[in-house]
Every structure is written in structure tokens, then in C-alpha cells.
Amino acid sequence: MTPARASVARPRPSIPATENPKVVRLGSLPLGDVEGLRRDVIDRCKEGARLVALFVPPRATELVAVVARDDCADIAIQRAALAGPSYPALSSELPAAQAFEREILEVHGVRPEGHPWLKPLRRHDAHPFFQVDGPGIHEVAVGPVHAGIIEPGHFRFQCAGEKVLHLEIQLGYQHRGVERLMLSSSPARRIAIAEAIAGDTTIGHAIAHAAAVEALGAGELPLHAQAVRAVALELERLANHVGDLGALCNDVGYLPGASWLGRLRGEMLNALLVLSGNRFGRGLIRVGGVRFDLDSGQKRELAARLAEVERDLDAIVELVLDTPSVASRFEGTGVVSREIAEALGLVGPVARASGCDRDVRRDHPAGLYRFAQVPVAVTESGDVMARALVRALEIKRSLEFVHDQLREQPEGPARSRQLALEPTPARPDRLVVSLVEGWRGEIAHVAMTDADGAIAAYQIVDPSLHNWLGLAMALRDGEISDFPLCNKSFNLSYAGHDL
Amino acid sequence: MKSALVARLRQGHRTLDYPAGKVELPSRFRGMPALDASRCPEGCGVCTRACPTGAIGQPLRIDLGKCLFCPACAGACPEQAISFGRDHRLAVRERADLSVGAGDGPRLARALDLEATRLFGRSLKLRQVSAGGCGACEAELVALGNVVFDLGRFGVQFVASPRHADGLVVTGPVSQNMRSALLETFDAIPAPRIVIAVGACALSGGPFAGSAVCEGGVPPEIPVDLFVPGCPPHPLTVLDGLLRLLGRI
Ligand code: SF4
Numbered sequence: 001m002t003p004a005r006a007s008v009a010r011p012r013p014s015i016p017a018t019e020n021p022k023v024v025r026l027g028s029l030p031l032g033d034v035e036g037l038r039r040d041v042i043d044r045c046k047e048g049a050r051l052v053a054l055f056v057p058p059r060a061t062e063l064v065a066v067v068a069r070d071d072c073a074d075i076a077i078q079r080a081a082l083a084g085p086s087y088p089a090l091s092s093e094l095p096a097a098q099a100f101e102r103e104i105l106e107v108h109g110v111r112p113e114g115h116p117w118l119k120p121l122r123r124h125d126a127h128p129f130f131q132v133d134g135p136g137i138h139e140v141a142v143g144p145v146h147a148g149i150i151e152p153g154h155f156r157f158q159c160a161g162e163k164v165l166h167l168e169i170q171l172g173y174q175h176r177g178v179e180r181l182m183l184s185s186s187p188a189r190r191i192a193i194a195e196a197i198a199g200d201t202t203i204g205h206a207i208a209h210a211a212a213v214e215a216l217g218a219g220e221l222p223l224h225a226q227a228v229r230a231v232a233l234e235l236e237r238l239a240n241h242v243g244d245l246g247a248l249c250n251d252v253g254y255l256p257g258a259s260w261l262g263r264l265r266g267e268m269l270n271a272l273l274v275l276s277g278n279r280f281g282r283g284l285i286r287v288g289g290v291r292f293d294l295d296s297g298q299k300r301e302l303a304a305r306l307a308e309v310e311r312d313l314d315a316i317v318e319l320v321l322d323t324p325s326v327a328s329r330f331e332g333t334g335v336v337s338r339e340i341a342e343a344l345g346l347v348g349p350v351a352r353a354s355g356c357d358r359d360v361r362r363d364h365p366a367g368l369y370r371f372a373q374v375p376v377a378v379t380e381s382g383d384v385m386a387r388a389l390v391r392a393l394e395i396k397r398s399l400e401f402v403h404d405q406l407r408e409q410p411e412g413p414a415r416s417r418q419l420a421l422e423p424t425p426a427r428p429d430r431l432v433v434s435l436v437e438g439w440r441g442e443i444a445h446v447a448m449t450d451a452d453g454a455i456a457a458y459q460i461v462d463p464s465l466h467n468w469l470g471l472a473m474a475l476r477d478g479e480i481s482d483f484p485l486c487n488k489s490f491n492l493s494y495a496g497h498d499l
Numbered sequence: 500m501k502s503a504l505v506a507r508l509r510q511g512h513r514t515l516d517y518p519a520g521k522v523e524l525p526s527r528f529r530g531m532p533a534l535d536a537s538r539c540p541e542g543c544g545v546c547t548r549a550c551p552t553g554a555i556g557q558p559l560r561i562d563l564g565k566c567l568f569c570p571a572c573a574g575a576c577p578e579q580a581i582s583f584g585r586d587h588r589l590a591v592r593e594r595a596d597l598s599v600g601a602g603d604g605p606r607l608a609r610a611l612d613l614e615a616t617r618l619f620g621r622s623l624k625l626r627q628v629s630a631g632g633c634g635a636c637e638a639e640l641v642a643l644g645n646v647v648f649d650l651g652r653f654g655v656q657f658v659a660s661p662r663h664a665d666g667l668v669v670t671g672p673v674s675q676n677m678r679s680a681l682l683e684t685f686d687a688i689p690a691p692r693i694v695i696a697v698g699a700c701a702l703s704g705g706p707f708a709g710s711a712v713c714e715g716g717v718p719p720e721i722p723v724d725l726f727v728p729g730c731p732p733h734p735l736t737v738l739d740g741l742l743r744l745l746g747r748i
Contacts (some may be wrong), residue, residue, distance in 0.1 A: 122676070124676060144677070144680050145628055145680050145684055147659030147660070148627075148657070148659065149627045149629075149637050149640045149641050149657055150629070150637065151629045151632065151634055151637060152628075152629060152630075152677060152680065172676055173631075173674065173676045173677050173680070174629070174631050174632070174633075174671070174674055174676070174677070175631070175674055175675075175676055175712055176631050176672060176674055176707045176710055176712060176713050177707070177710040177711055177712040177713065178707075180710075180711070181707065181709075181710055186551070188549060188550070188551040188571060189551040189552070189706060191551070192551040192552065192567055192569060192706040193706045193707070195706075196633040196635070196700075196705065196706050196707070196730070197633065198633055198634060199632070199633035199634035199635025199636070199637070199638060199731070200634050200635065200638060202635065256503060256506070256507060259645070259646050260506065260510055262642075262645040262646065263510075263513055263645055263646050263647055265645075266642060266645060266647055269642075270525075273524070273525050273527070273528060274525045274527065275527070276527065277525070277527030277528050277529050277568075277570075277583075278528075278529070278568070278730075279639070279731075279733065280635050280638075280731065282567065282568075282569065282635075282730055283529075283567075283568065283569045283570060291574065292527060312509065312510075315502070315505075315506055315509070316506055319502050319503060319506055323503075493634060494634070495631070495632065495633045495634055498674075498676075
């Protein structure tokens with residue numbers, strides 16, 4: 001791997017402002033009119049901000065927008081009263097709003113007028129697929145049940161010969177009613193649900209949920225618990241990125257890379273097992289802290305395991321990316337331009353591979369990331385190679401970060417360190433936005449409390465919600481046979497999208 | 500090419516010596532629980548209230564079909580009446596066998612009958628359907644195919660079509676949107692066929708039990724032959740259940 005292929009990301013300001021999680025009193029957010037909200041959100045996004053979330057809370061009387069400015073750590077929240085059963089869609093000028101507005105119609109029956117593609121997001125009714133007509137045009141339908149062990153989704157291709165003119169992705173098969181369950185469940189059940197929003201992002205979603213609830217209660221987490229959380233989040237990133245590189249090898253027929261990286265992914269999961277007793281870290285993150293400590297024995301074992309993995313990993317990743325048969329399949333395949341990535345509001349490694357310099361860990365640091373930085377990896381070419389390279393760089397940097405944390409955490413008996421804070425009840429009439437850079441990109445949990453401090457609205461945005469349309473665009477004018485490779489290079493969550 | 504060979508040599512042989520060898524899982528791994536009801540103070544029920552999924556009944560009993568091994572109960576109990584051991588052998592043949600009381604040990608899965616073990620014992624092809632699964636159980640099933648667990652050496656393989664399969668592996672709480680695809684897949688598998696339900700969601704709905712848009716696990720139309728608890732189960736828990744089912748352990 002030649003580092004020269006990756007450019008240097010924007011440095012972080014020396015003293016980061018911390019507005020994540022951001023809590024505001026609902027009373028300080030006056031209900032404006034929808035037209036004003038619409039203009040403001042669109043204008044902000046034209047000036048470099050991003051749409052984080054757009055939703056209608058359960059009583060369907062208002063529209064809430066969350067917009068982030070990454071270069072000044074700003075999270076802006078806006079509310080507008082809904083006057084009737086419809087409102088002027090944002091998507092007509094802001095494509096990044098498309099999935100949010102389809103959800104609003106599907107869940108609340110509130111119609112975003114002027115939305116270019118009002119197909120339900122998760123419900124399967126008779127809404128037709130987009131079709132291309134003409135001589136020699138044919139259609140390929142795949143799924144929902146796929147060959148192999150993978151979640152269900154339906155892919156509909158419009159092709160001219162091998163060339164993909166259009167790919168439509170229909171999801172919703174995994175819909176479990178997560179957001180409604182969050183409202184009706186006990187606090188103990190909520191964190192268990194958060195851990196299972198997307199299985200491979202157990203830690204990411206659990207931290208986003210826990211941080212949101214802690215912020216509603218005005219609690220400041222013990223520093224040591226923050227360190228354990230950050231180590232777990234990076235181990236989760238490592239497991240998934242390593243696994244993804246292996247899966248990419250598999251899809252171009254480079255089986256040695258696939259089998260070696262497949263094993264090393266398992267070693268990362270085993271590191272989480274050492275820390276938490278579960279290969280996905282289930283049971284580790286609790287509201288108010290963490291359930292398990294990194295004691296000195298654990299730290300030594302983790303450090304030794306990671307050092308061994310690191311030695312193998314470096315050699316293998318370099319070998320994979322320098323193998324001509326791999327490089328020739330990765331390079332130039334599934335290109336997503338920076339313009340498209342910006343317009344769709346893509347997040348995570350997929351966005352960074354298309355030159356979008358964004359990473360919640362640097363831009364909106366929370367927890368330990370306020371004190372310890374992970375350098376952001378950005379490349380420009382937007383192809384499968386770029387998405388592989390960003391992962392390879394992030395693997396290196398996460399390993400360094402975990403090693404640093406294992407070294408820096410003070411030795412001492414576990415019991416002397418505080419792992420959790422006393423629970424404080426949520427404050428009434430508040431709105432909280434909690435962002436986490438999961439391995440796939442930005443995870444957002446937005447919650448609102450009512451006058452009694454009960455959770456009255458809970459909105460979850462998995463990075464997959466932003467990124468699925470990016471995959472469809474990566475395929476446009478490409479070869480249909482490149483679909484598995486492109487799909488792997490995105491590796492999005494069905495369950496996280498479907499909720 | 501040379502570097503590829505060097506890398507291959509460094510890999511060595513990584514496959515677990517299983518089931519012949521002894522496996523040692525890390526100390527925090529949570530397997531078979533041990534319950535000591537004699538410690539329970541009169542009318543306590545702290546664990547029942549702490550449990551996210553309603554898996555604990557009184558007198559002290561855990562339904563492993565609902566349990567996420569989280570372990571809120573063990574932490575909440577003032578008398579240390581609940582602890583989770585390191586025994587990964589949790590898969591059973593009957594749903595009722597998942598109910599664990601004080602003093603109970605693992606109820607290891609029985610083998611299929613002689614005719615079925617003759618048919619499937621050395622070659623079992625499985626079709627996997629994720630019906631609302633979060634991806635964790637699915638990932639552990641994929642992991643069974645890696646060089647460490649190497650499921651293929653037992654003649655067990657996941658196949659791409661139900662027509663090629665001898666059995667079905669279900670994960671997830673069975674979302675309404677996947678219900679018909681799941682039933683159709685089951686129907687497409689030629690008899691005799693076996694069904695394996697993997698993970699708390701497939702067994703009971705797991706954290707999604709009670710959702711208006713889920714079935715709460717494998718629907719009654721599909722008879723289950725092997726129940727594998729966990730959230731997600733460790734790959735060895737799945738492997739142990741499979742090999743016992745086939746009469747290979
Ligand atoms: S470990 Fe199982 S029984 Fe105990 S609290 Fe968690 S889910 Fe309930």
C-alpha cells in the first residue's frame with residue numbers, strides 16, 4: 001500500500017467545541033413555518049452543511065430537521081408546525097432528504113409535495129419499479145432471499161446488454177418496528193434493542209443510545225468508562241473493515257486474501273469477546289457507563305493479541321492491494337463522484353473515498369474523542385479501490401489508537417475506577433441529538449422528552465439510510481457483473497436501514 | 500508471488516482441533532447459567548425486573564430461548580444467585596429444554612433418528628434465511644465457514660438454492676415482510692428436511708418480542724429440530740448443536 005495514494009485530511013481545531021450529544025430545551029426551539037425551515041435547511045446544505053435527520057414525531061404535528069456543519073462543529077436543530085396533510089418537499093432541491101421524506105409519508109401519511117420518487121421506504125405495496133423501455137433493454141431481478149448467508153433485499157436492474165442503466169433497491173424486509181418499540185419499552189429493553197439495530201454495529205448504536213439518554217439526564221460519564229467505550233468502538237471498526245477487505249478479495253477471486261483476512265476479522269471479534277464476553281460486544285455498553293472494565297490482565301491480553309494481528313495484517317493488506325489482478329478489478333469500478341456523494345449526503349468510509357472530508361470523531365467529538373484523536377482518512381477516486389484504501393488506512397489508525405489507549409489507561413485495581421454514574425431521570429421537554437462515527441459512518445439517535453420526562457419521540461439514522469442510494473449510483477453505466485464487488489465495497493446494513 | 504508464499508507460510512494451520520480437542524473460551528464468555536435458588540430472599544424478584552426480555556421467572560428459572568446473555572440479572576442479584584459459566588454447549592432439541600432451573604446442567608441435543616443420521620450425517624446442505632435478523636447471527640454463521648471453524652470438513656455446507664438443501668437455518672424474529680419468503684423457502688426444500696433456529700430472535704423474538712410487525716420467532720407452520728440460543732450464539736455453540744444433531748459428537 002502506498003500512502004501517497006491517500007491525501008491528507010483537514011486537521012482538527014486544537015480545542016474542539018463539544019456539542020455532541022446536543023441537548024436543547026424544546027421551549028428554546030420555536031415552531032416556525034415549514035417554508036422557512038425548508039429554505040433554511042436547503043440554504044445551509046448549499047453552504048456546506050449536511051442533513052443529519054429529518055422526521056415527524058409521533059403526534060405528526062411538526063417537522064424536525066437536524067443539520068450539521070462539520071467544519072465548525074455545529075449542530076443546528078429546527079422545528080416547524082405542520083399545517084395540513086402535506087408540505088413542500090425538501091427533496092426537490094435537496095436529494096439527501098429523499099429517504100427521510102419517503103419515511104414521513106409512509107409512517108405518518110404526511111405528503112412531501114414535489115418529491116421526485118415517493119415510493120414507500122419499507123412497506124411493500126403495489127408501487128411500480130422504475131422501468132426503462134427500448135430495443136434490447138432487459139430487466140434483472142434479484143432477491144429478497146439471496147444465494148449465501150446475507151440479509152434480504154430486492155435489487156432491480158434495467159440493463160442494455162451488460163450495461164446497467166438503472167438500479168432500484170427495494171428494502172424493508174427486515175423491518176422490526178424498532179422506533180416504535182423504543183417508545184413502548186423499558187430502559188433495560190431499549191439498550192438491548194439498540195444493540196440489535198444492526199448486528200455488526202452493536203457498539204456504535206449502543207453508544208449513540210446511551211449517550212443520548214445520559215445527556216437527557218445531564219450526566220457526565222466517568223472518563224474511564226469513556227475510554228472503554230472508545231476502545232470497543234474501534235475494535236468494532238477493525239473487525240468490520242478487516243472483514244470487508246477479505247470479502248472484497250473473495251469477490252474478485254483472490255482467495256488467499258479472503259481466507260487470511262476472514263480469520264483476522266475473527267481475531268478482532270475475539271478481542272471484543274475478551275473485553276465483553278461477547279464477540280459483538282453485547283452487554284458491554286449500559287446507560288450510565290460500561291459493564292466491564294479493562295483491568296491490567298485484560299489490557300495485556302488485548303495488546304498481545306492485537307500486536308500479533310497487526311504483524312499479519314500489515315503484510316496481507318499490502319500484498320492484497322499490490323496484487324495486479326486485484327488492483328485491476330478494484331480500480332475504476334463503481335465510481336461515485338464527489339458531487340454525487342455530497343448531493344446524496346453520503347457518510348463514512350464511502351463518503352471519504354469520494355473525497356468528502358467528514359468524520360464525526362473529529363468534527364463532532366464526543367466522549368474520549370474530545371481528548372484523543374484518530375486521523376481521518378480521505379481519498380479522491382471514489383472507486384472500489386478508494387473504498388478499500390480508506391478502510392486499510394482506518395485499520396492502521398484504529399490499531400494505533402487502541403494501542404495508545406491500552407498503554408495510557410492507568411494501572412490499578414478495577415474496582416477503584418468508576419465505571420458508571422448514578423442514573424439521573426431525563427429532563428422534561430428536551431430534544432437530544434447524539435452522533436457516533438460507527439465503522440459504516442455517522443449514526444444519529446434523536447430523542448424528545450415530554451413534559452414528564454418520558455421519551456415521546458425516538459428517531460434512529462443508521463449510516464446505511466444515507467448510503468444505499470450511493471450504491472445505486474455507483475452501478476450506473478457500469479457492468480452488471482460488477483454488482484457483487486460494488487455491493488461489498490459499500491457493505492450496507494439492511495436491518496439498520498429497515499429498523 | 501514470493502510475498503504471497505511467505506504470507507501463506509506465516510499463516511500456518513489455523514483450524515481448531517474440534518470436537519476432539521478441548522476449547523477454552525475467555526473468562527468473560529457467558530455460556531450455560533448456574534442458578535442457586537437457595538440464595539433467593541423471599542419475594543425478591545430483582546432479576547426478573549432487571550431482565551430486558553422477561554426471560555426470568557420465579558422461583559428462579561431462565562428461559563434460554565428469550566435470554567440475551569446480557570447479563571443484567573447476574574449484576575442485579577444482591578445474593579449472587581445467578582452466574583454464567585463457560586460451557587458453550589447450549590443447543591437443544593426441544594423448546595422446553597431451554598428452560599433452566601436451579602441445579603440444571605446443559606441438556607445436550609440428541610441425534611436425529613437413525614434414518615436421518617444415515618441420510619444427513621456425512622453430507623448436510625443448508626439454506627439460510629434471515630427473517631428480520633440484525634446481521635449478528637448471520638455473521639456468526641458465515642464465520643463457521645472460515646479457516647478456524649471450517650464447517651466444510653464435517654460435510655456441512657450452506658447452499659444457494661432451497662432445492663439443493665436438506666434443511667433450513669432461520670435467524671431473526673421473522674418480520675412480517677419476510678414471513679412469506681421464509682415459508683416459501685421452507686416449502687421449496689424437498690422432504691425429509693430439518694430446521695434449525697439460531698439466536699434469541701428466532702427462538703422467541705428476542706429484543707423484538709411483542710413488536711406489532713414481527714412474528715416473535717419461527718412461526719408454528721415450521722417445525723424446528725434444533726434450537727440454538729444466544730445473542731448471537733458463539734460459532735462453537737452452533738457447531739456443537741449441529742454435530743450432536745448429526746450424531747457426530
Ligand atoms: S442474561 Fe438473560 S436472563 Fe439475565 S437479564 Fe440478561 S436476558 Fe435476562
